Amino acid sequence: MSDKTEHPELPQAFAALGVRNSVLKGLAELGYITPSEIQSLLIPKALTGVDLLGQARTGTGKTAAFGIPILCGAEKGRGVQALILTPTRELAVQVDEEIRRIAKHTPIRCISVYGGQKIRGDIIALETNPEIVVGTPGRVIDLLDRRMLWLDDIRFMVLDEVDRMLDIGFRDDIRNILTRLKGMRQESGEANSSGAPQGHQTIFVSATFTEEIERLARRYMREPVEKLVAPGADDKPTVENVEQGYYSVQPWDKYRLLRALLKQEQPDLAIVFCRTKHGAEKLANSLTHDGISCREIHGNLRQSKRDQVMKGFKHGKFDVLVATDLASRGIDVAGISHIINYDAPEDPEVYVHRIGRTARMGAGGKAFTFITREQGDELTRIENMINMIIPPLTIDGFEHRQPPEQRGAPVAPPPVAAEPTVSPKNGMRLGAKMPLRRRRR
Numbered sequence: 001m002s003d004k005t006e007h008p009e010l011p012q013a014f015a016a017l018g019v020r021n022s023v024l025k026g027l028a029e030l031g032y033i034t035p036s037e038i039q040s041l042l043i044p045k046a047l048t049g050v051d052l053l054g055q056a057r058t059g060t061g062k063t064a065a066f067g068i069p070i071l072c073g074a075e076k077g078r079g080v081q082a083l084i085l086t087p088t089r090e091l092a093v094q095v096d097e098e099i100r101r102i103a104k105h106t107p108i109r110c111i112s113v114y115g116g117q118k119i120r121g122d123i124i125a126l127e128t129n130p131e132i133v134v135g136t137p138g139r140v141i142d143l144l145d146r147r148m149l150w151l152d153d154i155r156f157m158v159l160d161e162v163d164r165m166l167d168i169g170f171r172d173d174i175r176n177i178l179t180r181l182k183g184m185r186q187e188s189g190e191a192n193s194s195g196a197p198q199g200h201q202t203i204f205v206s207a208t209f210t211e212e213i214e215r216l217a218r219r220y221m222r223e224p225v226e227k228l229v230a231p232g233a234d235d236k237p238t239v240e241n242v243e244q245g246y247y248s249v250q251p252w253d254k255y256r257l258l259r260a261l262l263k264q265e266q267p268d269l270a271i272v273f274c275r276t277k278h279g280a281e282k283l284a285n286s287l288t289h290d291g292i293s294c295r296e297i298h299g300n301l302r303q304s305k306r307d308q309v310m311k312g313f314k315h316g317k318f319d320v321l322v323a324t325d326l327a328s329r330g331i332d333v334a335g336i337s338h339i340i341n342y343d344a345p346e347d348p349e350v351y352v353h354r355i356g357r358t359a360r361m362g363a364g365g366k367a368f369t370f371i372t373r374e375q376g377d378e379l380t381r382i383e384n385m386i387n388m389i390i391p392p393l394t395i396d397g398f399e400h401r402q403p404p405e406q407r408g409a410p411v412a413p414p415p416v417a418a419e420p421t422v423s424p425k426n427g428m429r430l431g432a433k434m435p436l437r438r439r440r441r
């Protein structure tokens with residue numbers, strides 16, 4: 001086959017937004033034909049140079065929405081021109097990878113820097129003179145303090161997941177970095193360089209913008225700031241594409257239930273969420289021992305190991321990833337078919353974040369949650385937040401057992417007195433939107 005026939009056609013819909021040819025080639029190779037809603041809104045505006053607040057749901061192509069204009073504006077060999085801050089290491093890696101893929105046919109280089117690994121590696125990476133740096137705030141400050149990273153040439157300043165970035169814990173770090181930028185407005189609203197025009201464009205993107213976060217973000221931006229909201233971004237978190245259900249289970253039966261569920265579902269790619277690092281470790285060990293192809297990701301692992309696990313997961317090297325919330329934030333892997341909340345989250349927002357790992361870019365997915373007798377309130381809070389009833393499910397042939405110390409006594413009734421059981425097979429659409437009513441538990 002000749003070379004020519006192998007080149008996919010350049011995506012005209014992106015060309016119409018003003019995207020350069022070399023970037024279009026990367027997009028074509030990735031199979032990005034149509035811009036997502038946030039991309040259609042953000043790319044042309046960003047190319048005009050105004051400061052932007054972009055709001056869109058997780059998994060709707062935000063990375064490319066800010067990455068593409070940066071790649072169109074960056075110039076080879078002119079120093080670090082874009083700094084992208086992310087709240088977690090995993091997200092930094094992911095954003096870096098996405099930008100590198102899109103940049104494949106451009107001369108622009110992107111690197112990621114984050115804590116938890118030797119700073120020497122970052123220094124070597126910076127010596128390659130990248131034009132784009134993606135990083136977590138702590139490591140970026142460290143590199144700035146060591147004078148390994150300079151912000152003199154910055155033309156694009158991006159904060160990803162700005163709602164988390166401006167969370168109390170990060171505010172000082174963000175202020176520290178942003179106020180080092182030339183011409184950056186101080187929090188008082190005064191320009192810090194004798195009113196000189198700002199030398200860079202600021203883009204803040206997020207799934208949500210509370211009033212407070214927006215007010216804070218605007219302090220670092222140059223008016224007139226354009227706020228772009230992708231249709232549906234303001235809705236309650238959308239989890240409608242995800243089939244959802246819960247299983248009533250006692251703590252001592254959870255592992256058996258998980259095994260039965262994995263056997264029933266045969267997931268292509270599943271994430272099993274645990275509340276603690278230790279729990280995740282133990283569970284992954286048991287699954288591995290029982291011959292299930294799985295890995296674990298949590299804060300007890302070295303960063304290099306975490307990166308390696310994520311890479312393996314992306315490439316489908318194993319089927320089940322056992323994860324804690326922190327380590328999984330920002331995980332964006334196409335084709336995650338199942339989310340299993342082995343430990344139900346206490347915070348309903350965490351539930352939405354977890355199940356948002358599946359059903360990316362409009363694809364479907366399933367989310368199952370294990371609920372113990374004590375967790376009825378947690379379930380109700382989740383249901384209130386997503387404005388849906390999550391139906392109870394059972395697995396054919398799965399029997400609840402007595403606590404280990406009472407084995408031999410008659411079997412107790414199911415732990416959570418639930419409404420009539422529906423199983424995914426009986427045709428009812430799980431998690432269908434319906435008015436909330438009191439659940440009898």
Ligand code: AMP
Nearest residue numbers: 032034035036059060061062063332361
């Ligand atoms: P993000 O919201 O940036 O995490 O992106 C979610 C997923 O959508 C990622 O796997 C991207 O590679 C993918 N993606 C982003 N833009 C497009 C597009 N225009 N067409 C198809 N896939 C896309």
